[in-house]
Amino acid sequence: MTMDRALDLYDIQGNICKGYGRFGFPKARYFFLEFHQYAGARAFLQQLIPLITTAEPWSEKDHPDQSDKPQATTNIGFTYAGLSALGLPRRSLDGFPLEFRMGMKNRAGILGDEGPSDPANWDPVWQGEPVHAWLSVNGQSRQAVVDRYRQIEQLLQQSQGSVTIRPGHKGPQGSLQPWQDASAVYENGRVTPKEHFGYVDGIGNPYFAGCGNDPSRLPGRGKLTRDDGWQPLATGEFILGHIDEAREYPIAPEPHLLALNGTFMVYRKLHENVTTFNRYVDRLATDFDGSRELLMAKFSGRWPDNGAPLVLAPDDAAKAELDQQLAQLTAKAAAGDHTAATELRALKAKWIDFTYNKDRHGSRCPIGAHIRRANTRAALETEKDAFNTPSALDDRRRLLRRGLPYGGEDETPADDTEQGIIFMCIGASLERQFEFVQQQWINYSNDFHLGNDRDVLIGANNGQLTDKHIIQVNPKQGKAPFFCTHLPRMVETRGGDYFFLPGITALRMIAQGIIDPT
Amino acid sequence: MSNVAGKAYGMNVMTPLRWWTAIWQKVIFWVVVKTFPYFLKGLLTLSLIHYARWTIINRWSFPRLDKSQPKEKLTYSYMLFESNFNGSWDQYIDSFSFAIPSGLDMFWRWNIKYPKSIPLHDFYHYIRFNQVECDHYYNAYPLASANDVKSAQALYADLAAFADSSEALSDDAFAAAWQQFLADNQHSLGSMGTSPLMSTSNQLVQEHHHDDLQLAARQTQQEEA
Numbered sequence: 001m002t003m004d005r006a007l008d009l010y011d012i013q014g015n016i017c018k019g020y021g022r023f024g025f026p027k028a029r030y031f032f033l034e035f036h037q038y039a040g041a042r043a044f045l046q047q048l049i050p051l052i053t054t055a056e057p058w059s060e061k062d063h064p065d066q067s068d069k070p071q072a073t074t075n076i077g078f079t080y081a082g083l084s085a086l087g088l089p090r091r092s093l094d095g096f097p098l099e100f101r102m103g104m105k106n107r108a109g110i111l112g113d114e115g116p117s118d119p120a121n122w123d124p125v126w127q128g129e130p131v132h133a134w135l136s137v138n139g140q141s142r143q144a145v146v147d148r149y150r151q152i153e154q155l156l157q158q159s160q161g162s163v164t165i166r167p168g169h170k171g172p173q174g175s176l177q178p179w180q181d182a183s184a185v186y187e188n189g190r191v192t193p194k195e196h197f198g199y200v201d202g203i204g205n206p207y208f209a210g211c212g213n214d215p216s217r218l219p220g221r222g223k224l225t226r227d228d229g230w231q232p233l234a235t236g237e238f239i240l241g242h243i244d245e246a247r248e249y250p251i252a253p254e255p256h257l258l259a260l261n262g263t264f265m266v267y268r269k270l271h272e273n274v275t276t277f278n279r280y281v282d283r284l285a286t287d288f289d290g291s292r293e294l295l296m297a298k299f300s301g302r303w304p305d306n307g308a309p310l311v312l313a314p315d316d317a318a319k320a321e322l323d324q325q326l327a328q329l330t331a332k333a334a335a336g337d338h339t340a341a342t343e344l345r346a347l348k349a350k351w352i353d354f355t356y357n358k359d360r361h362g363s364r365c366p367i368g369a370h371i372r373r374a375n376t377r378a379a380l381e382t383e384k385d386a387f388n389t390p391s392a393l394d395d396r397r398r399l400l401r402r403g404l405p406y407g408g409e410d411e412t413p414a415d416d417t418e419q420g421i422i423f424m425c426i427g428a429s430l431e432r433q434f435e436f437v438q439q440q441w442i443n444y445s446n447d448f449h450l451g452n453d454r455d456v457l458i459g460a461n462n463g464q465l466t467d468k469h470i471i472q473v474n475p476k477q478g479k480a481p482f483f484c485t486h487l488p489r490m491v492e493t494r495g496g497d498y499f500f501l502p503g504i505t506a507l508r509m510i511a512q513g514i515i516d517p518t
Numbered sequence: 519m520s521n522v523a524g525k526a527y528g529m530n531v532m533t534p535l536r537w538w539t540a541i542w543q544k545v546i547f548w549v550v551v552k553t554f555p556y557f558l559k560g561l562l563t564l565s566l567i568h569y570a571r572w573t574i575i576n577r578w579s580f581p582r583l584d585k586s587q588p589k590e591k592l593t594y595s596y597m598l599f600e601s602n603f604n605g606s607w608d609q610y611i612d613s614f615s616f617a618i619p620s621g622l623d624m625f626w627r628w629n630i631k632y633p634k635s636i637p638l639h640d641f642y643h644y645i646r647f648n649q650v651e652c653d654h655y656y657n658a659y660p661l662a663s664a665n666d667v668k669s670a671q672a673l674y675a676d677l678a679a680f681a682d683s684s685e686a687l688s689d690d691a692f693a694a695a696w697q698q699f700l701a702d703n704q705h706s707l708g709s710m711g712t713s714p715l716m717s718t719s720n721q722l723v724q725e726h727h728h729d730d731l732q733l734a735a736r737q738t739q740q741e742e743a
């Protein structure tokens with residue numbers, strides 16, 4: 001059930017098992033297709049298939065001595081409209097889950113996409129009929145991305161109008177682009193793992209059975225056991241055709257081969273109002289008992305500069321101590337001290353291997369902090385041993401995040417420039433995983449006993465007094481909690497949709513027009 | 519018809535039992551509640567639940583509205599499950615199935631064709647099939663979840679006590695006491711607001727209701743004119 005059973009990684013698209021950013025691909029381009037004619041579109045797909053990157057192991061990091069990693073990757077996903085346009089039979093189409101068939105725009109009420117995030121305000125590419133397919137190219141360099149893109153562009157030209165790119169992504173200086181470029185944020189010419197508000201991102205991600213990642217990544221990323229250990233999540237939480245945490249196969253279309261090794265992906269362009277964010281932090285920091293960095297950490301749950309979790313270093317003094325320890329160990333390890341290297345590794349493991357068990361009050365990491373909302377790490381089991389397993393209410397709500405920042409390269413980030421995060425996340429059920437987290441945990445707080453409070457960073461806040469975040473304290477210290485009120489809208493949705501990412505076999509069958517659930 | 523009112527959802531499920539197992543089940547309920555309260559701990563920790571109640575109705579004891587209503591001859595006895603909770607149907611059933619599967623199985627195990635609470639979708643179908651929809655469902659505090667009510671009650675009691683005890687304090691002592699009061703109540707200070715949408719279907723029902731009200735208002739205006 002939770003055994004690390006081998007998966008057919010050659011049949012699974014690469015972005016499902018690998019966050020490309022972590023493998024040295026800081027650049028990406030996403031673009032969206034329209035199919036105008038079945039046969040031509042299928043012929044295009046057949047030619048594209050050799051370019052699709054699978055989850056096969058690469059020599060870097062996780063799998064020494066295996067096949068070399070490419071300069072650029074390519075992955076593909078389809079909307080419901082896209083699958084219809086490719087001529088899938090009615091019965092197969094009807095087997096897809098409702099939220100996927102409806103598409104993201106029609107789920108606005110659930111997702112909190114209102115006001116500035118209302119679909120009417122999204123980029124032109126999202127207006128009108130839904131796009132049909134998402135194509136993504138990640139590259140080790142911008143040049144590698146552009147080269148691969150040109151290659152695909154040629155295939156599109158050969159399709160003689162059967163497949164076209166839908167343009168209309170807002171870009172720098174008021175431009176409209178045919179694609180969405182994304183890139184890690186650079187500081188002084190060096191890649192950083194930061195997003196545009198200044199936080200280190202991309203640390204927490206689930207570990208599932210068969211994912212092919214190094215087992216040393218399991219602690220802090222799997223599901224919790226009674227003895228404070230970690231186990232891989234069931235494969236079926238992230239990939240269709242495999243058993244999930246409820247010991248059944250996820251809802252999937254027929255025939256079996258259409259779904260097997262495929263999954264669903266959320267694509268969301270999330271604009272970051274950098275000026276609004278900075279002004280808000282500046283204003284609050286003057287009243288806050290602690291540094292500006294600590295205040296920022298109390299929003300997200302991690303220190304902005306190096307991602308250290310607040311449960312590890314809950315205040316400025318503890319952070320200074322941690323940084324010093326880190327610097328010393330790093331220096332020693334670099335000088336060849338093996339003991340120090342081991343200690344350093346053990347210390348870095350604490351960046352991810354933690355729970356909120358010893359922080360019930362939220363005096364270290366606020367209960368409403370972004371990462372404590374988005375992955376509750378057994379904190380909902382407020383009475384010991386109440387549930388089947390400690391993380392029973394979390395294990396089926398985990399999100400495999402695969403996004404990258406965009407913008408900020410050609411202009412200084414402000415509210416009205418184009419920058420943010422291309423948020424992508426993967427899971428076997430859009431409704432049970434992404435939509436639930438977005439609705440119940442990001443934009444609402446009943447599960448946290450915090451009423452209608454919302455996430456500081458990405459909640460649909462509107463600057464009202466009651467749009468607030470509470471920074472809890474240890475009640476024994478006689479100090480009041482700190483109230484962050486009048487939260488403005490820091491992040492706005494600028495577009496997106498739900499995509500089905502088929503396995504390679506299914507992709508071939510779609511391209512050949514032989515999907516037949518008879 | 520709607521099972522939804524404000525932040526609350528009302529659920530009734532009637533499931534058949536053989537008449538003799540129904541009697542057994544009564545005994546077992548009684549024993550479990552008395553001797554194994556930890557079975558109920560999970561249920562109580564699921565804070566989205568207002569309450570949940572299982573009642574066994576013997577096949578000969580179904581109520582009649584009036585003596586003139588003919589007695590029915592029923593094949594089965596029934597278990598009536600009633601619950602009020604905050605959040606959507608899926609969230610509720612999911613929470614049950616994820617968090618306390620064995621507790622659920624204990625309550626329902628003798629019911630005809632009960633599939634067990636894992637795998638999830640068989641359990642979904644079982645509940646859906648046997649659910650009796652609410653014709654009317656009233657909620658006095660549509661903006662409040664059970665957690666909101668509990669928080670408000672705790673806060674109200676503490677605030678009243680604070681008002682009494684702080685009257686004679688000096689400014690400094692008051693400031694200190696006030697800070698402590700806020701710290702002690704920091705978990706009861708969530709904002710009040712409307713319910714998140716339970717589903718896109720429910721969104722439609724709400725829109726229809728809104729349309730009906732507008733239509734009625736227009737008609738009244740016309741009549742007055």
Ligand code: HEM
Pocket residue numbers: 195197199200201202203204205270271272300302307370371372374375399401420421423434437438442457458491
């Ligand atoms: C512009 C939008 C966003 C920003 C700036 C942002 C920022 C962050 C930061 C700084 C972290 C901590 C680093 C890490 O643990 O990887 C994080 C983690 C996370 N975020 Fe976001 N985020 C955004 C959107 C979202 C959305 C839309 C969701 C889901 C609905 C989400 C879910 C998560 C999850 C699941 C984690 C990992 C938590 C853990 O495993 O402990 N984020 N985010």
